[in-house]
Amino acid sequence: MPTEPIPFARRAAAAPSPVKDVHIIWLTAGLSCDGDSVSITNAEQPSIEDVLLGAIPGLPKVHLHNPVLAYEVGDEFMKYFYQAERGEIDPFVLVVEGSIPNEDIKDEGYWAAQGTDPNTGQPIKTTEWIDRLAPKALAVVGAGTCATYGGIHAMAGNPTGCMGLADYLGWEWRSKAGLPIVNVPGCPVQPDNFMETLLYLLFQVAGLAPIIPLDAQLRPTWLFGKTVHEGCDRAAYYEQDDFGIEYGTPKCLVKVGCWGPVVNCNVTKRGWMRGIGGCPNVGGICIGCTMPGFPDMFMPFMDEPSGARFSTAALTLYGKMIRALRAITNNTVNGEPEWRRRGRQLITGYHPRPGAYSMRPTRKAA
Amino acid sequence: MGTITEPLSETSGKKRNLVEMSWDPITRIVGSLGIFTKIDFENKQVAECYSTSSIFRGYSIFMKGKDPRDAHFITSRICGICGDNHATCACYAQNMAFGVKPPPLGEWIINLGEAAEYMFDHNIFQDNLVGVDFCEQMVKETNPGLWEKAQKKKAPNSSKHGFRTIADIMTALNPFTGSFYRETLEVSRLTREMFCLMEGRHVHPSTLYPGGVGTVATVQLFTDYLVRLMKYVEFMKRCVPLHDDLFDFWYEALPGYERVGQRRVLLGCWGAFNNPAVCDYRYESMSDWGRGMFVTPGIVVDGQLVTNDLVDINLGMRILLGSSYYDDWQNEQTFVKTDALGNAIDKRHPWNQTTTPRPQKRDFNGNYTWVMSPRWFDKRTGDYLPLDTGGGPIARLWSTALSGLVDIGYIKATGNSVVINLPKSATLPETSFEWKIPQWSNAIERDRARTYFQAYAAAAALFFCEKAMEELMAGRSKTWAPFKVPDDAISCGFHEAVRGVLSHHVVIRDGKIANYHPYPPTCWNANPRDVYGTPGPYEDAVQNTPLFEENGPENFKGIDIMRTVRSFDPCLPCGVHMYLGPGKVLQTRHSPMFGMMPNKGDR
Numbered sequence: 001m002p003t004e005p006i007p008f009a010r011r012a013a014a015a016p017s018p019v020k021d022v023h024i025i026w027l028t029a030g031l032s033c034d035g036d037s038v039s040i041t042n043a044e045q046p047s048i049e050d051v052l053l054g055a056i057p058g059l060p061k062v063h064l065h066n067p068v069l070a071y072e073v074g075d076e077f078m079k080y081f082y083q084a085e086r087g088e089i090d091p092f093v094l095v096v097e098g099s100i101p102n103e104d105i106k107d108e109g110y111w112a113a114q115g116t117d118p119n120t121g122q123p124i125k126t127t128e129w130i131d132r133l134a135p136k137a138l139a140v141v142g143a144g145t146c147a148t149y150g151g152i153h154a155m156a157g158n159p160t161g162c163m164g165l166a167d168y169l170g171w172e173w174r175s176k177a178g179l180p181i182v183n184v185p186g187c188p189v190q191p192d193n194f195m196e197t198l199l200y201l202l203f204q205v206a207g208l209a210p211i212i213p214l215d216a217q218l219r220p221t222w223l224f225g226k227t228v229h230e231g232c233d234r235a236a237y238y239e240q241d242d243f244g245i246e247y248g249t250p251k252c253l254v255k256v257g258c259w260g261p262v263v264n265c266n267v268t269k270r271g272w273m274r275g276i277g278g279c280p281n282v283g284g285i286c287i288g289c290t291m292p293g294f295p296d297m298f299m300p301f302m303d304e305p306s307g308a309r310f311s312t313a314a315l316t317l318y319g320k321m322i323r324a325l326r327a328i329t330n331n332t333v334n335g336e337p338e339w340r341r342r343g344r345q346l347i348t349g350y351h352p353r354p355g356a357y358s359m360r361p362t363r364k365a366a
Numbered sequence: 367m368g369t370i371t372e373p374l375s376e377t378s379g380k381k382r383n384l385v386e387m388s389w390d391p392i393t394r395i396v397g398s399l400g401i402f403t404k405i406d407f408e409n410k411q412v413a414e415c416y417s418t419s420s421i422f423r424g425y426s427i428f429m430k431g432k433d434p435r436d437a438h439f440i441t442s443r444i445c446g447i448c449g450d451n452h453a454t455c456a457c458y459a460q461n462m463a464f465g466v467k468p469p470p471l472g473e474w475i476i477n478l479g480e481a482a483e484y485m486f487d488h489n490i491f492q493d494n495l496v497g498v499d500f501c502e503q504m505v506k507e508t509n510p511g512l513w514e515k516a517q518k519k520k521a522p523n524s525s526k527h528g529f530r531t532i533a534d535i536m537t538a539l540n541p542f543t544g545s546f547y548r549e550t551l552e553v554s555r556l557t558r559e560m561f562c563l564m565e566g567r568h569v570h571p572s573t574l575y576p577g578g579v580g581t582v583a584t585v586q587l588f589t590d591y592l593v594r595l596m597k598y599v600e601f602m603k604r605c606v607p608l609h610d611d612l613f614d615f616w617y618e619a620l621p622g623y624e625r626v627g628q629r630r631v632l633l634g635c636w637g638a639f640n641n642p643a644v645c646d647y648r649y650e651s652m653s654d655w656g657r658g659m660f661v662t663p664g665i666v667v668d669g670q671l672v673t674n675d676l677v678d679i680n681l682g683m684r685i686l687l688g689s690s691y692y693d694d695w696q697n698e699q700t701f702v703k704t705d706a707l708g709n710a711i712d713k714r715h716p717w718n719q720t721t722t723p724r725p726q727k728r729d730f731n732g733n734y735t736w737v738m739s740p741r742w743f744d745k746r747t748g749d750y751l752p753l754d755t756g757g758g759p760i761a762r763l764w765s766t767a768l769s770g771l772v773d774i775g776y777i778k779a780t781g782n783s784v785v786i787n788l789p790k791s792a793t794l795p796e797t798s799f800e801w802k803i804p805q806w807s808n809a810i811e812r813d814r815a816r817t818y819f820q821a822y823a824a825a826a827a828l829f830f831c832e833k834a835m836e837e838l839m840a841g842r843s844k845t846w847a848p849f850k851v852p853d854d855a856i857s858c859g860f861h862e863a864v865r866g867v868l869s870h871h872v873v874i875r876d877g878k879i880a881n882y883h884p885y886p887p888t889c890w891n892a893n894p895r896d897v898y899g900t901p902g903p904y905e906d907a908v909q910n911t912p913l914f915e916e917n918g919p920e921n922f923k924g925i926d927i928m929r930t931v932r933s934f935d936p937c938l939p940c941g942v943h944m945y946l947g948p949g950k951v952l953q954t955r956h957s958p959m960f961g962m963m964p965n966k967g968d969r
Contacts (some may be wrong), residue, residue: 069541299432
């Protein structure tokens with residue numbers, strides 16, 4: 001029997017976590033909008049307070065150091081970054097938000113920074129923080145499409161030369177624990193997608209889960225394995241060749257710019273929060289915001305994707321035909337069976353034992 | 367001529383020991399901000415302040431040559447907490463450029479979405495980010511004497527919000543463990559559900575388009591919104607009295623606190639919630655439909671309304687350099703010489719701005735930030751006014767109150783106040799609040815106005831919900847109108863981001879974006895000293911702020927500075943950082959020299 005008290009009520013099959021404390025160092029100082037930090041305050045499955053207050057069994061104590069939520073300010077906040085760099089807080093998970101600028105394309109100054117170097121009085125570049133912290137981190141997580149693949153700020157014509165974490169550290173990069181970068185894309189990241197990934201990693205740290213399953217783009221497979229279209233409640237319109245040519249209708253949006261059929265994302269299935277909202281399911285075209293090719297490959301957003309023109313043409317005949325057939329059947333099943341009516345006669349096909357009650361219509365009183 | 371809003375001078379002839387203190391990053395805001403100060407601990411005062419932003423992304427640059435219809439999708443990504451305000455503002459500008467007027471129902475849906483954004487964003491900022499500066503844990507660390515008083519002080523509105531003493535309110539604001547902190551976090555989700563019903567997703571909406579929205583208008587949509595809204599209305603009836611108690615206590619317990627973060631009244635509001643009955647998105651009629659907005663635009667100087675005309679507001683905008691890392695554009699091309707009404711457009715107007723970044727070392731005697739200095743040119747005096755937004759609500763309420771135009775049953779602007787009427791909710795009766803124009807533009811009043819504006823947004827949403835249902839019941843269910851993109855156009859959008867004025871200026875040539883300049887509120891608030899040496903609003907508000915913190919330099923938290931800066935609701939994915947340095951004695955100087963900024967115009 002373990003001598004350590006089991007930290008939660010059930011008798012765990014697994015031994016309690018050998019790790020008592022885990023820190024999350026959250027660097028928002030990429031080229032970002034902080035929308036991913038704001039997004040996590042919206043999560044419920046689990047919520048940020050569920051994780052920090054220990055409302056989930058099996059978790060180690062979690063200490064979050066995120067500038068949007070931190071109690072501390074300035075140096076008091078930055079001290080955790082320095083401690084992590086010196087190996088004084090271990091283990092920690094490094095979360096990066098925002099794209100990573102290319103600081104090598106200019107002679108001086110900075111594109112993105114956090115904190116001030118006490119020796120020079122100059123800002124400490126975000127890239128320098130990544131260089132200092134990534135080798136010490138148990139896992140490195142990219143939150144949102146900017147950090148994962150570059151995103152909006154990395155679009156054609158951008159002056160900063162920015163990129164995603166894996167472009168910066170290398171796609172083959174491994175943490176000291178042997179973990180690849182974990183990417184949770186989305187612009188912003190879907191709240192529960194991020195918190196659930198974080199929860200998985202915390203379970204993994206606690207020895208309660210195997211290594212996180214990732215695809216080739218380093219995304220959790222169970223979240224990004226399906227396309228928007230595969231989860232979309234408007235996909236049936238597509239199947240029936242019934243496309244919206246204006247916005248504001250409940251029909252399929254492919255003809256007005258939706259990329260759902262080829263984009264990896266679960267938002268149509270999961271909704272944006274508590275099952276509410278989303279993209280094409282609620283009338284917003286999918287602009288591919290979770291994808292490595294975002295945004296350039298999807299612009300101009302409001303035009304029909306070129307591939308869709310071919311695919312939709314291919315199903316015109318089939319779609320029109322089944323729509324017509326379904327309309328006939330739909331009309332039929334919108335009628336009730338004939339036996340549901342008032343009157344002295346039971347015509348449902350029920351045959352009672354003789355004498356149970358009279359089946360014969362009684363003659364009206366003259 | 368330039369304007370120094372508040373002289374940075376000191377009492378003449380006296381020597382001061384100044385300690386350099388800085389906070390980088392400022393946390394519990396969105397974005398990256400650093401605040402660098404020089405503090406006079408003997409006289410308990412901030413002598414000098416610089417605000418710096420440490421991120422550059424380059425929207426104005428990479429939007430060039432893009433399809434104008436993409437503008438709202440792209441610019442939403444400027445901000446991670448009020449991205450939808452950008453998307454909405456961009457759509458307003460697109461509507462003007464494309465000559466399209468959305469169906470009224472589309473407009474009401476946008477208004478409902480934006481109202482939900484105000485309800486959410488002010489709520490989470492007020493009680494999960496700013497509120498921590500007023501919580502038990504913080505107050506015990508910075509002002510133990512105040513905590514003593516708070517424990518003895520019975521809350522005057524106790525029967526309305528349920529907390530017995532002011533100390534009980536402070537405890538409820540403790541991060542994560544406090545009951546009110548957790549409740550507001552939960553309310554922030556409820557309001558984001560309302561937002562998602564109308565605009566699809568938070569914070570970058572999916573259903574907004576030029577010409578209207580893709581949201582499918584059904585009875586269910588508005589029912590789902592309304593039942594959530596009424597829960598928020600009930601919450602507001604506790605929330606407003608709670609904040610009144612908290613803020614009144616600060617004045618009472620710390621006499622002189624009104625000077626913390628105080629600045630000359632220089633407020634700007636660009637108006638919010640278009641009225642489809644009058645708004646046709648034509649520049650030529652913008653003065654009229656601007657005044658028809660359900661939050662009235664206006665510029666308020668020293669308590670007086672200078673103008674509520676969006677054309678005047680537009681014409682006066684100037685973008686100055688001085689301390690930021692950009693090249694000047696005086697010799698670049700002029701995109702717009704006159705507006706559609708024939709008014710001359712200045713070279714320093716956003717329509718004519720060319721953005722060329724020049725990364726360089728940070729130098730507080732030279733260039734020290736990525737934020738430029740927007741000013742409003744007051745033709746009466748020739749001043750370049752460093753307007754602020756006070757974090758949004760104080761300017762919106764002040765401007766709306768003075769104009770006296772809004773009168774929708776749930777809200778009435780009286781000329782010197784704004785009355786907000788909330789209907790009966792599940793357990794609480796009909797309730798009215800009145801926001802009265804305060805004596806000062808300071809940290810406490812900025813925070814107080816935020817709470818009142820949350821109630822304002824809820825009241826406005828009740829009205830919008832009724833109007834939307836009217837449209838739907840009358841069978842007018844279209845939410846979007848088609849348009850064509852012209853080859854050439856100039857246009858602008860004006861809106862209120864959660865934390866204040868927001869404008870998007872666009873020039874279209876050959877069917878592509880030729881120039882695009884968004885001006886969000888934090889650029890107005892967090893900017894550095896301009897070419898005339900006029901400090902930006904944060905710098906101005908922090909400078910000469912008295913300090914009430916009981917700690918000395920060794921464990922100084924700068925709480926009064928934090929309350930000042932956060933009262934503006936900083937949101938700097940366009941920029942502020944604060945760090946508390948070890949505190950070294952900088953210099954002892956003769957005063958008349960000190961505080962005078964080198965005149966950058968001479969360099």
